[in-house]
Amino acid sequence: MIDLEAAREEVRRRSAPPGRGEEIPLGDALGRALSEPLRADRDDPPFDRALMDGYAVRSEDLPDAPRTLRVTGEVSAGDAALPAVAPGCAVRINTGAPIPPGADAVARIEETRGSVEVLRAIARGADVLPRGALARKGDLVVEGTITPEKLAVLASIGAHRVKVAPRLRVAVLATGSELEEDPSAHAIRNSNGPMLCALLAGHDVVDLGVARDEPRELAAALRRGLECDALVTTGGVSKGLKDLVRGSLESLGVRVVFHGVALQPGKPTLFGEHPKGFVFSLPGNPVAALVCCDLFVLPHLSARSGLSFEGALARLEGRLVAPVRGSPDRTRLLPALLRRGELRPLPWRGSADLYTASRGNSYVILPPDGDFAAGDAVSCLVPARHLLSVWA
Ligand code: AMP
Numbered sequence: 001m002i003d004l005e006a007a008r009e010e011v012r013r014r015s016a017p018p019g020r021g022e023e024i025p026l027g028d029a030l031g032r033a034l035s036e037p038l039r040a041d042r043d044d045p046p047f048d049r050a051l052m053d054g055y056a057v058r059s060e061d062l063p064d065a066p067r068t069l070r071v072t073g074e075v076s077a078g079d080a081a082l083p084a085v086a087p088g089c090a091v092r093i094n095t096g097a098p099i100p101p102g103a104d105a106v107a108r109i110e111e112t113r114g115s116v117e118v119l120r121a122i123a124r125g126a127d128v129l130p131r132g133a134l135a136r137k138g139d140l141v142v143e144g145t146i147t148p149e150k151l152a153v154l155a156s157i158g159a160h161r162v163k164v165a166p167r168l169r170v171a172v173l174a175t176g177s178e179l180e181e182d183p184s185a186h187a188i189r190n191s192n193g194p195m196l197c198a199l200l201a202g203h204d205v206v207d208l209g210v211a212r213d214e215p216r217e218l219a220a221a222l223r224r225g226l227e228c229d230a231l232v233t234t235g236g237v238s239k240g241l242k243d244l245v246r247g248s249l250e251s252l253g254v255r256v257v258f259h260g261v262a263l264q265p266g267k268p269t270l271f272g273e274h275p276k277g278f279v280f281s282l283p284g285n286p287v288a289a290l291v292c293c294d295l296f297v298l299p300h301l302s303a304r305s306g307l308s309f310e311g312a313l314a315r316l317e318g319r320l321v322a323p324v325r326g327s328p329d330r331t332r333l334l335p336a337l338l339r340r341g342e343l344r345p346l347p348w349r350g351s352a353d354l355y356t357a358s359r360g361n362s363y364v365i366l367p368p369d370g371d372f373a374a375g376d377a378v379s380c381l382v383p384a385r386h387l388l389s390v391w392a
């Protein structure tokens, strides 16, 4: 059995983004990772630009202001023809317009009277944003994950199409002969499949539904899943007679990297690799499947999508409001609610207790044998999807 940190390290080492990228329209690129940093295609602003409404003036005309200047024209944002400003003259100018030749400053409208007396001396460059002040042509201006702000930068440098890390195809398969849609008395509904599909939203999810614990049916479903960049299964990966997933994967050419993690919940977790991609076989118990998806699957897919492994699951600190007990030989992750620094462990009833886990936003980390008292500051893990709720 491998310990949790070593298991995460094995996954992290196999989470490099693929070299290939895909080119997509900018409008579809929110949240995607740029394959390479991009540069400004020209100076920004591309001309000396007025920052205020007022008059374009020559600062040298105005050391002894107030002074009356002759207004010889006007210029607005988008104008191409620029009336020159001669000595003793001014041109009416609007915010965003290019500073016309001869002028070197803007006298704000509120610093003038009539048409036009400039009331105060105006310093050279006043209320002018010089060409290239924000970016020089060729400067690196945007990289990494495309946020709305970066999308605006991309629009401003004319990147109408962008090269991003490709979306991953991820297959989801729930296994177990007890899984029925309209369950009879001895059967249960499949909650892991819909949960995983939801957790993986953002990737191209291929929902393979349910396979029973029958060798041929299972192998056929796994074979389909192995066509994808990653396959996530639940159930059938412990030591029971009907736990056929590991053997079936191996017969399909999967090499097991680890099987068994010193973790509660989630001990039976298996991680494997094969020429086309990776397999995560998570336990069937719903909370174990949830925790292991957060610990292993989402960080892996995030990193392979060009985003960050660590960013998928933040480590924060909180002050416990109740005591908690570790397990003797395994790291325990306890569903909890972290709000404004206060960490409330949820009174959950084991790894099938999805009801309690569904009210949490984090997991308290309890090292083997680690017992903590109310008031202790402890680490917890917060999935990226819950980060906002920690402060709200
Ligand atoms: P297993 O890992 O196959 O031994 O399953 C452990 C427990 O999780 C059993 O009680 C299963 O019935 C339950 N279980 C397995 N798969 C699912 C699923 N897809 N949805 C809900 N519960 C499941």
Ligand code: MG
Binding pocket: 175, 176, 177, 235, 236, 242, 284
């Ligand atoms: Mg089973």
